[in-house]
Amino acid sequence: xxxxxxxxxxxxxxxxxxxxxxxxxxxxxxxxxxxxxxxxxxxxxxxxxxxxxxxxxxxxxxxxxxxxxxxxxxxxxxxxxxxxxxxxxxxxxxxxxxxxxxxxxxxxxxxxxxxxxxxxxxxxxxxxxxxxxxxxxxxxxxxxxxxxxxxxxxxxxxxxxxxxxxxxxxxxxxxxxxxxxxxxxxxxxxxxxxxxxxxxxxxxxxxxxxxxxxxxxxxxxxxxxxxxxxxxxxxxxxxxxxxxxxxxxxxxxxxxxxxxxxxxxxxxxxxxxxxxxxxxxxxxxxxxx
Amino acid sequence: xxxxxxxxxxxxxxxxxxxxxxxxxxxxxxxxxxxxxxxxxxxxxxxxxxxxxxxxxxxxxxxxxxxxxxxxxxxxxxxxxxxxxxxxxxxxxxxxxxxxxxxxxxxxxxxxxxxxxxxxxxxxxxxxxxxxxxxxxxxx
Numbered sequence: 001x002x003x004x005x006x007x008x009x010x011x012x013x014x015x016x017x018x019x020x021x022x023x024x025x026x027x028x029x030x031x032x033x034x035x036x037x038x039x040x041x042x043x044x045x046x047x048x049x050x051x052x053x054x055x056x057x058x059x060x061x062x063x064x065x066x067x068x069x070x071x072x073x074x075x076x077x078x079x080x081x082x083x084x085x086x087x088x089x090x091x092x093x094x095x096x097x098x099x100x101x102x103x104x105x106x107x108x109x110x111x112x113x114x115x116x117x118x119x120x121x122x123x124x125x126x127x128x129x130x131x132x133x134x135x136x137x138x139x140x141x142x143x144x145x146x147x148x149x150x151x152x153x154x155x156x157x158x159x160x161x162x163x164x165x166x167x168x169x170x171x172x173x174x175x176x177x178x179x180x181x182x183x184x185x186x187x188x189x190x191x192x193x194x195x196x197x198x199x200x201x202x203x204x205x206x207x208x209x210x211x212x213x214x215x216x217x218x219x220x221x222x223x224x225x226x227x228x229x230x231x232x233x234x235x236x237x238x239x240x241x242x243x244x245x246x247x248x249x250x251x252x253x254x255x256x257x258x259x260x261x262x263x264x265x266x267x268x269x270x271x272x273x274x275x276x277x278x279x280x281x282x283x284x285x286x287x288x289x
Numbered sequence: 290x291x292x293x294x295x296x297x298x299x300x301x302x303x304x305x306x307x308x309x310x311x312x313x314x315x316x317x318x319x320x321x322x323x324x325x326x327x328x329x330x331x332x333x334x335x336x337x338x339x340x341x342x343x344x345x346x347x348x349x350x351x352x353x354x355x356x357x358x359x360x361x362x363x364x365x366x367x368x369x370x371x372x373x374x375x376x377x378x379x380x381x382x383x384x385x386x387x388x389x390x391x392x393x394x395x396x397x398x399x400x401x402x403x404x405x406x407x408x409x410x411x412x413x414x415x416x417x418x419x420x421x422x423x424x425x426x427x428x429x
Contacts, residue, residue, distance in 0.1 A: 118307035256393050258311030258402055272399045
């Protein structure tokens with residue numbers, strides 16, 4: 001590599017008299033591309049194992065990507081490689097226009113929920129070695145694709161905000177510095193529901209949410225559960241929260257298909273929480289006289 | 290959500306191979322439910338036409354036993370016998386999965402919902418197979 005860099009100025013001075021600066025730049029670019037190509041080949045042959053990924057491509061603003069298609073990439077495998085690692089390699093190596101969301105790489109930010117081998121998963125939490133090759137990577141179903149693997153999350157966020165997902169107690173403690181204590185039992189009850197990272201995998205897997213745009217969806221109902229079951233909020237607030245989820249497009253749309261519970265990357269028992277809110281809604285409305 | 294372009298098999302039922310147990314339970318429950326509703330109305334139609342209640346007809350005046358002859362005629366058909374086995378399978382699955390859903394609604398055993406679905410399938414199969422000698426007696 002170092003010898004090549006030394007050669008470059010020579011070729012440039014020679015070319016100076018015959019070619020324009022633009023062509024010189026293009027020449028350099030071609031050289032770099034060839035070099036990179038060779039490097040990729042080396043990387044691929046050095047790797048003990050390679051994996052193939054098939055990635056969904058779509059971009060309404062680019063002429064040759066207007067028609068959705070799948071692009072295949074070969075990626076050198078290393079132990080512990082996640083699907084996100086494979087995508088990052090493909091983007092950095094083959095096609096810098098390959099678009100996907102990712103941020104923390106440790107299943108906390110919830111940006112990279114994708115449809116991987118027919119199931120909603122977090123790309124950063126899914127090991128390549130657990131999947132059959134070639135790995136088929138698509139954007140989340142039932143959401144509009146903006147570009148490649150990026151989907152429009154606006155509707156999902158709207159549903160999340162519809163359940164007023166913030167702590168809002170009936171009465172505050174007297175002293176300004178006084179803590180609002182929660183019993184360990186109550187904390188255990190809401191513990192799993194607080195894990196939600198707003199990735200949207202559950203909403204995407206839900207057959208009902210796909211057909212009914214007004215349905216709150218598993219994630220939003222889980223959020224409602226998290227606060228409705230929090231004893232610190234008080235009864236009045238709980239009744240208000242129940243009124244939100246017991247509407248026509250609230251908890252009663254759930255048909256207990258368990259799809260959301262199966263795909264949740266944080267293992268939240270979503271169906272269980274929805275069912276519990278259904279029972280709470282009944283209890284608060286049922287009258288025998 | 291409506292799409293302005295075709296994403297192929299991503300969002301369709303063409304993905305049925307990837308459905309999980311809970312999804313299959315839902316699909317079968319709907320399907321068997323509709324079949325049972327369809328059977329109910331067929332049943333009413335057959336019975337109401339087989340009892341000979343039209344007071345003006347000559348046959349009623351004769352005292353012909355319409356009901357027995359209609360049912361005997363039906364039971365002689367092999368296809369009806371097979372349909373009866375099918376009906377039992379449909380009804381048993383709907384009952385079993387209905388009990389499963391009752392437990393789901395009560396919040397009992399939600400972590401083993403897939404196992405209870407498989408159990409209802411196995412029970413349905415067993416009861417259906419056991420019923421075959423009874424239903425097919427006399428025609429085979």
